[in-house]
Amino acid sequence: MNKVDLIIENAKILDKSNSNCSSPNVSLVIDSGKILIIGDQNTLRTNYESNQVWNADGKLLLPGFINTHCHLFQTFMRGLGKDLPFIQWMTNSVRLMMPNMDEESIYLAAMVGCMESIRSGVTTLVDFMYAHVKPRYADHVLQAFDDCGIRGVLARGMTDVDRLPGSDARPSSHATAEQSLAEVDRSRSMYTGHPRISFALAPSVIWGMTYDGLKEIAEYAVKNKMLVSMHILETVDDDHYSLEKYGKSTLRTLEEIGILATDFLGVHAIRLSEDDINLFKQYNSRISYNPLANMILGSGVAPIVKLSKQGIPISLGTDGAASNDSQSLIEVMKTGALLQKVHNQDSAALSAWEIFSMATEQGASCINMEDKIGSLREGKQADILAIDFQKSNTTPCYDPIASLVYSGNSENIAAVFVEGELIFDQGKFTKVNETDILIRAQQKASELFHSSMKNR
Numbered sequence: 001m002n003k004v005d006l007i008i009e010n011a012k013i014l015d016k017s018n019s020n021c022s023s024p025n026v027s028l029v030i031d032s033g034k035i036l037i038i039g040d041q042n043t044l045r046t047n048y049e050s051n052q053v054w055n056a057d058g059k060l061l062l063p064g065f066i067n068t069h070c071h072l073f074q075t076f077m078r079g080l081g082k083d084l085p086f087i088q089w090m091t092n093s094v095r096l097m098m099p100n101m102d103e104e105s106i107y108l109a110a111m112v113g114c115m116e117s118i119r120s121g122v123t124t125l126v127d128f129m130y131a132h133v134k135p136r137y138a139d140h141v142l143q144a145f146d147d148c149g150i151r152g153v154l155a156r157g158m159t160d161v162d163r164l165p166g167s168d169a170r171p172s173s174h175a176t177a178e179q180s181l182a183e184v185d186r187s188r189s190m191y192t193g194h195p196r197i198s199f200a201l202a203p204s205v206i207w208g209m210t211y212d213g214l215k216e217i218a219e220y221a222v223k224n225k226m227l228v229s230m231h232i233l234e235t236v237d238d239d240h241y242s243l244e245k246y247g248k249s250t251l252r253t254l255e256e257i258g259i260l261a262t263d264f265l266g267v268h269a270i271r272l273s274e275d276d277i278n279l280f281k282q283y284n285s286r287i288s289y290n291p292l293a294n295m296i297l298g299s300g301v302a303p304i305v306k307l308s309k310q311g312i313p314i315s316l317g318t319d320g321a322a323s324n325d326s327q328s329l330i331e332v333m334k335t336g337a338l339l340q341k342v343h344n345q346d347s348a349a350l351s352a353w354e355i356f357s358m359a360t361e362q363g364a365s366c367i368n369m370e371d372k373i374g375s376l377r378e379g380k381q382a383d384i385l386a387i388d389f390q391k392s393n394t395t396p397c398y399d400p401i402a403s404l405v406y407s408g409n410s411e412n413i414a415a416v417f418v419e420g421e422l423i424f425d426q427g428k429f430t431k432v433n434e435t436d437i438l439i440r441a442q443q444k445a446s447e448l449f450h451s452s453m454k455n456r
């Protein structure tokens with residue numbers, strides 16, 4: 001008999017040949033954070049045993065969702081500046097609060113954002129931390145990843161201009177690329193060999209970075225084989241700036257600098273020309289589609305159907321709670337599909353199964369983790385959701401993915417495993433005291449809001 005860390009029994013898995021689901025007698029054998037075997041439970045019972053057996057009770061197992069773009073610190077800004085023009089939204093949310101945030105508020109905001117994400121089935125989250133007001137902010141996001149057990153990619157935000165273009169406004173913070181990259185070195189060395197925490201580089205946006213700063217980042221990324229994520233063409237401002245400053249489009253400038261030659265994940269990608277789409281294809285660049293944030297800020301619609309037809313990998317992002325207000329990836333799946341149907345005036349555009357693939361397999365490819373996560377396969381990391389369809393919003397259920405995308409919500413997420421560890425079970429977090437964090441977060445956020453209003 002082989003002893004293993006965990007066995008999940010009485011589960012269903014996706015099986016398109018059998019009404020989309022297998023019969024409920026599948027077992028997953030998990031050891032050292034990985035899925036060792038998926039198979040018939042009666043057969044596996046004769047070969048494997050574990051001190052931890054989790055009874056799925058007929059629930060469907062799915063790979064955990066991957067959120068490729070958010071700003072966890074903004075959880076403290078949800079609901080601020082709503083229904084105002086873009087600049088007034090910025091002034092009343094991010095620019096109001098961020099300069100006054102301290103280490104504890106960063107930690108609590110990140111914890112609340114992580115807990116909301118896990119409740120909606122997110123097991124991997126890319127946090128695009130802004131350039132730091134205080135030098136070691138990222139440490140507190142990393143601590144939150146570690147405390148709640150989510151798989152976290154810390155994308156270190158960078159802004160190296162001290163004036164925003166066309167105005168006297170200062171960015172909420174800035175540092176040279178050299179200073180920021182030294183901090184990336186320090187953070188990476190703290191988490192070397194950590195099974196769930198990794199790092200990426202996040203230059204803010206073309207008008208928030210100097211040419212030389214971007215060049216340094218591109219060189220560092222290639223040398224260290226790191227993902228580069230950047231806000232790109234969310235509005236017409238990027239191309240206006242790039243054309244005026246460099247005489248060419250944003251993407252052509254990024255090509256010249258060497259950013260496109262990295263593993264590049266462009267966030268938003270709304271105002272794309274044919275040339276931009278060709279460049280994405282040519283450089284095997286990827287996209288993070290953030291439909292809810294794009295709708296709330298009235299930014300426009302990313303040409304996802306067109307990009308997908310070109311074979312460009314697409315992933316999903318919630319964006320920060322300052323612009324989206326929610327960190328639910330189930331909401332993003334539904335809205336993301338509906339927005340494409342409206343935009344293309346075609347009810348067949350972007351199906352539930354396609355957007356589910358963006359939340360899972362394509363999401364993994366977009367962040368270079370396709371060998372580790374994104375599907376339930378033997379040899380992959382055990383990042384697993386147990387979905388309970390026996391709820392009023394998903395009964396009856398014929399096609400589980402259509403039910404989840406169009407009718408689902410966080411109540412359907414019965415359990416969440418990351419790296420083979422049960423971090424959320426039947427509405428409760430196993431590693432953190434949710435009520436305590438929520439009480440502390442509300443108190444801290446209220447204090448921060450009042451002091452920010454006084455200092456403005």
Ligand SMILES: [Zn+2]
Pocket residue numbers: 069070071128231267319320
């Ligand atoms: Zn963003």
